[in-house]
Amino acid sequence: MPDNRLSFTDQLLFLGQQATGQELAMQCVWVYERAIDIDGLRQIHADMGYGLFGRRIEPSPLPFGRHRWVSSLGPPSDLDVAEQARPRSELGDWLDERAQLPIDPAHGPAWHIGVLPMTDGSTAVSMVVSHCLADGLGALLTGLEAVKRLRRDLGYPAPGARTRLRVAATDLRQTAQGAPEVARTLVAAARLAYRRRREATRQGQARRPANSPTSPDHQVVAPAITIFVDLDIWDSRANDLGGTSNSLVAGFAAKLGERFGRRRASDGAVTLHIPINERTLDDTRANAAAIAQAIIDPSGVTTDLTDARAEIRNALSRLRETPDEMLALLPLTPFIPKRAVKRGSEVLFGFDDLPVSCSNLGDLDPAVARVDGSDAEYVILRGIDRHVTRQYLESRGGLLTVVAGRLGGKISMTVVAYQPGAENSKPRLREIAAGVLAEFGLTGVIE
Numbered sequence: 001m002p003d004n005r006l007s008f009t010d011q012l013l014f015l016g017q018q019a020t021g022q023e024l025a026m027q028c029v030w031v032y033e034r035a036i037d038i039d040g041l042r043q044i045h046a047d048m049g050y051g052l053f054g055r056r057i058e059p060s061p062l063p064f065g066r067h068r069w070v071s072s073l074g075p076p077s078d079l080d081v082a083e084q085a086r087p088r089s090e091l092g093d094w095l096d097e098r099a100q101l102p103i104d105p106a107h108g109p110a111w112h113i114g115v116l117p118m119t120d121g122s123t124a125v126s127m128v129v130s131h132c133l134a135d136g137l138g139a140l141l142t143g144l145e146a147v148k149r150l151r152r153d154l155g156y157p158a159p160g161a162r163t164r165l166r167v168a169a170t171d172l173r174q175t176a177q178g179a180p181e182v183a184r185t186l187v188a189a190a191r192l193a194y195r196r197r198r199e200a201t202r203q204g205q206a207r208r209p210a211n212s213p214t215s216p217d218h219q220v221v222a223p224a225i226t227i228f229v230d231l232d233i234w235d236s237r238a239n240d241l242g243g244t245s246n247s248l249v250a251g252f253a254a255k256l257g258e259r260f261g262r263r264r265a266s267d268g269a270v271t272l273h274i275p276i277n278e279r280t281l282d283d284t285r286a287n288a289a290a291i292a293q294a295i296i297d298p299s300g301v302t303t304d305l306t307d308a309r310a311e312i313r314n315a316l317s318r319l320r321e322t323p324d325e326m327l328a329l330l331p332l333t334p335f336i337p338k339r340a341v342k343r344g345s346e347v348l349f350g351f352d353d354l355p356v357s358c359s360n361l362g363d364l365d366p367a368v369a370r371v372d373g374s375d376a377e378y379v380i381l382r383g384i385d386r387h388v389t390r391q392y393l394e395s396r397g398g399l400l401t402v403v404a405g406r407l408g409g410k411i412s413m414t415v416v417a418y419q420p421g422a423e424n425s426k427p428r429l430r431e432i433a434a435g436v437l438a439e440f441g442l443t444g445v446i447e
Helices: 008-020 038-047 088-099 136-147 164-177 179-202 231-240 245-259 306-321 325-335 338-348 390-395 426-439
Strands: 023-032 055-058 068-071 111-117 123-130 224-230 270-277 289-296 356-363 378-386 399-407 410-418
Touching: 008 023, 023 088, 023 136, 038 111, 038 136, 088 111, 088 123, 088 224, 088 378, 123 136, 136 356, 224 231, 224 378, 224 426, 231 245, 231 410, 245 270, 245 289, 245 306, 245 356, 245 399, 245 410, 245 426, 270 306, 289 306, 356 378, 378 399, 378 410, 410 426
Parallel strands: 270 356, 356 399
Antiparallel strands: 023 123, 023 378, 055 068, 111 123, 224 410, 270 289, 399 410
């Protein structure tokens, strides 16, 4: 039987969600300008419940034990087809509604698919997946396997296959075997904490002050829109500016960061957090990416992408040469007190320095668009922060994420944004995004 323990990163994300009540998920949306082949979709839906989606998390009975993957083959819920058609103008609202439906990587369903017929004859299909189950590329690879009728069984045991006593005994033995590594990690953690405390003291412990909301707190769904630009136009403009498609996405994200007040006080630059794929074909980790950090000056990106392009190369080099030292502390994950887990997950998916998350998936396999067996006209990809409160968003200085992918002759860029003290609405977000596109000499379709 393969090792079915979660990676430390995956367990930290799961524990973080349990500690805070907030959840990370992703949503993939297919929009057809016609009725879909519902039988074709049902077949792909059935085939989707394998590979990375054919499992769930079984927590250890020990407070310091390693959690494990167990088998959960097949769809965890029925295909949900809306009984009532809705206007195309309500597509964004329906996507938000689907994104907030329950998902649970431990008890299920960890993912679900819904269908919306629209009054103009078009159809939308939405798939929402817990980030504890797979990251963006992992989800897309699982979807590709389903489109190609591949059912991959990872060989995990059935839920509850072992008694709690046996699981506890195994976890206790493995914890004892890993004690030397944990001891070395504790020493490294102490050294790192001491050094960072001294650095903070030398810098006057200057940190971004948290906003203090005064009105009642409540859960917030941050506005999200998706932009589509023809690839020929996009690539031509990138070339004119001395850049590439990747650097134009980064420049666009940096310029959005400027418009949303996310420039660094020290030099006016915008910090981009760029996930870099580390997934191999046989990789079973839910999250298999490292985060590169690029510092981009947004003031000149609309006329020249040379510096942005060079900084992205430098960011990748820095990531290879000097990996994040905090990752070496991951073996401590099972021992982190619940009250400290939240901060630990912020280290991995953090938000110091008001960063902009810029995830660029690049050229995607055309089969990604065929959720009913035929090509959708539009594919939308976005990350979701579920069950977040206004107080949380404002204390972290808001958020701004851009997720891009190239498919079907278009580049799609989904923007999710929240700015403390501003009007947080889709009309305002569309207006700002259209304005930034215009600064680059571009126009596009905005859903």
